[in-house]
Amino acid sequence: MGVNSNSLLGGDGFITTTIEAFANWGRKNSLWPMPFGTACCAIEMMGVFASRFDLSRFGAEVARFSPRQADLMIVSGTITYKMASVCRMIYDQMPEPKWVIAMGSCTCGGGPFDSYAVVQGIDEFLPVDVYIGGCPPRPEAIIDAVMKIQKKIDLEGAPIL
């Protein structure tokens, strides 16, 4: 972006940029998360949305329980194989562009549940952008993950149409 100084174009008062940079600027500062909470990590995620840690400072407070209105999926909690198909279906229902945060040890790699029922990491069936370790992670770690997503949108962007 640049501040216009060409007097033929009207001098001060508007800025020039590319449509891509503008769209990505909008995207990264208004992420709408789809909270996919299945276990105790979801409680910590609620803490992040609430006033003490206040994810709205980073433009991501509008938690949407409809995947059609969301572009960031926060998978927080143990994912069993029976839940995995539901999780994948909700991800498929989200419109492009979309990003995924794997929150907590269980979603990252199964956590303590090395069992017949639990998926050993949601990257078995979802493309994960940012992993957060911890059991559960501190709210600051979740804010950091959202900021990493913002940085990723800024650097890589996504197609506009």
Next chain:
Amino acid sequence: MSFDFDSLIAAINSAYPGAVKERIEYRGETTLIIDKDRISSVCGHLKGTFGFTFLADLTAVDYLEIRTPRYEVVYHVHRFGPEIDENIRLRLKAEVHGDNPKIDSVTHIWSGADWLEREVYDMFGIVFTGHPDLRRILMPEDYEPFPLRKDFDVRDREASKRSFERALREGGD
């Protein structure tokens, strides 16, 4: 008046001879080993005559390579008062053989047994005859193994993966 287990056992045994095989006392808890073919009648008698109106839990144990018969179905039944020392928790156990394990359902006595028996069927593969709707309750419907059996490897995720992939293809759970 405190509760008299001896008269309870005598009453059951006179109504259904040989139904109570053994009585075990451990740390103030009473366990009765019940003949598996009589479990439904004994439970009906306990509820009807002795006021055990509440089935607190129904589960099973797999004693593979430890003892035969292999399975034990465990019932925790409770009666409420009216006196404080008549609040009684009683444990019933019925031994079930390993090949083609089957036992009568108690859903017609305590309707709360419905989901508990489905869970035992889901985890151990013990069939409850007379159950109105004996399907898996926790694992996917097309899942084949019975995961709490001792001869099942708890880290074996292959069957879960197959169910998951089918659910992805066809939708549903």
